[in-house]
Amino acid sequence: MTYTTMWAYPWDLLDDGVDDVVRRMRDDIGLDAVSIATSYHSVEHLRPHTKGARMFSTVDGGIYFQPDASLWRGVSLQPNVAPLAADRDPLAEICAAADRADLKVESWTVCLHNSLMGRRYPTACERNAFGDLYVPHLCPSNAHVREYVTTLCRDLATNYGLFAVELESLSFGGYGHFHGHAKVGVDIGSLGRFLMSLCFCESCREMGAEAGVDVPALADGVRAQLIEMFAHGGASVPGRPILVADALAEDSSLAALVDARRAVVTSLTREVRDAVGDTFLVSMQIGDSTVGGWDGAEIAEVADAIELLCYTAQPARVEAMVSAASGQFCAADDLIVGLSAYTPHTPSPKVLTRNVRQALRMGVRGFSFYNYGIMPERNLAWVRDAVAIIRAAE
């Protein structure tokens, strides 16, 4: 199935005129769908073309629709309704206009990366081996978090006639992508970041114990390795592995925890699958799969499509990513390739069309372009030309 969509923020559509934007996307650019941020994290967004304010800033993550009270009754983690949706339902307005314009709507759903939810519900957050909270990351092992995210997706799929639900950050959050200004003076390397990313919250401790892991001993070992790195001032500690793969090969309980984390993310994706019913389900892969707990082959069995963010100026990089994913996870036509349509990854329209052609050659038929309100206005024509190439390949 050929599938073209563009990510967009609800505030951009509301300010520019919902009907005007969806008609432009359908008639001028030729897109099949628009991917609207329905649940989103904090943002500082410079808006090069808008009828509204030049900056859109919010320190709080939130949802951009009116939650269905009947679905949310009794759910421990209640969503934060963004101020933009306080007295209107942006998603409902956008869906109605898109329907009039014959444009499909996809929910671009940021699932577990939300600092406001973390501040409100600290016991639902990830917690590292030292016991420190990672406030921007809700933990996918936590039963209340799982109920929250499945309710979120059920609400979206039930009430808005969406074409698709796209899942972003339905995984462990990792170490390094936080909320504040990072201050880090030690390069702990990929292994150090991986160890810092391991969650030892109460739910993860239970999950690890059920998988046969001696969790207190493992946490002690993780702390000891990190303390050595901190003392040594870097990742390379004599007698210790440097690579994550070597650490996993050496330590069977660490490997067992990683497997259990993958099972947690897969089973949560399955719960979301059940919640959204027949709605097309897209699972976005970002970052290292060992850190995220992301098992592409398993998730490809559950979701309808796997999405790769190929934000690069190099067609060879697109080739490598698509080739790896289509070799390990699913057929190329079950992949969606996300492409940035602006600098630095895409400094010219030629870069965009080259990347599109590369993905098409490899059998990819799903494309998502980033992002309506972030790119300069002239770049919308770059996307239009890229979409024309995709159409011509049908």
Ligand SMILES: [Zn+2]
């Ligand atoms: Zn956890």
